[in-house]
Structures are given as C-alpha cells and as structure tokens.
Amino acid sequence: MELPERSPWGPWAEFGRGICGxxxxVAATIDQILTDGGTLLWxxxxxxxxxxxxxxxxxxxxxxxxxxxxxxxxxxxLAEDGALRGPEWNIEEAPGR
Known part of the structure; x- marks a missing residue:
C-alpha cells in the first residue's frame, strides 16, 4: 500500500504492513526447519x-x-616352621551333598 505524495522523492511506502502469503x-518453513533441527540435535x-x-x-x-x-x-x-598358626586359619572341607 502506498501513501500519497509526502516527499520530494516520491510516495512513501508503508513498511508496517502485514505479512503477505x-x-x-517462508516463516513457517524456517520455523519448521529450526524445530526439526533442534529435535534432532536433542x-x-x-x-x-x-x-x-x-x-x-x-x-x-x-x-x-x-x-x-x-x-x-x-x-x-605363619609360625616359625612355615605352617599357619592355629586351626582357624586352615581351609575347611567342602560340604557334602
């Protein structure tokens, strides 16, 4: 949308207009790309x-x-003769089944 003549260089363009289709x-595509990329990275x-x-x-x-x-x-x-001291240090017999 162009506004009426307001400057010596010609009509002013309104840049505050709504986004076109x-x-x-493009905004939706970029948003989807960024969302999918973030999901993949996560x-x-x-x-x-x-x-x-x-x-x-x-x-x-x-x-x-x-x-x-x-x-x-x-x-x-070990005792002086190399044997273990006392019976509590000897290996026990395996239990029978």
Whole structure:
C-alpha cells in the first residue's frame, strides 16, 4: 500500500504492513526447519548421554558383583616352621551333598 505524495522523492511506502502469503510460508518453513533441527540435535545428545550412562551402570554392577564373589581374605600368620598358626586359619572341607 502506498501513501500519497509526502516527499520530494516520491510516495512513501508503508513498511508496517502485514505479512503477505509468501512471507508467511517462508516463516513457517524456517520455523519448521529450526524445530526439526533442534529435535534432532536433542535426540543425538540424549543418545550419547544414554550410552555412557548405561555403560557406566553396567560396569559398576559387574565390578560390584565380582567384588562380592571374590572377597579378599587374610592368609593368616605363619609360625616359625612355615605352617599357619592355629586351626582357624586352615581351609575347611567342602560340604557334602
């Protein structure tokens, strides 16, 4: 929309006009591209974080399980002849089934 003559250079153009159909389509397209790109970036970020979290959780669980299975023990004190001191330090017999 052009306004009537107001300057020596010609009529003034009104730049405060509403957005036309093509500009609305471009704005919607750019908005959709940015939204989809942000979604993809967020998904990739979560995939990277989820993998490291899962691998750390599995590693911690395995290490804990191994520590429960293989408890460190005291070998006992040796007497002067090289034998273990006292019967409490000897290995017990396996229980019968």
């Amino acid at each position: 093509a500009e609305e389509a 998904q990739k970020y979560l995939e990277r974080k989820a993998f490291s979290f899962a691998s750390n959780a599995i590693s911690d669980a395995l290490v804990s399980r191994l520590r429960m299975c293989y408890v460190s023990h005291d070998a006992g004190e």
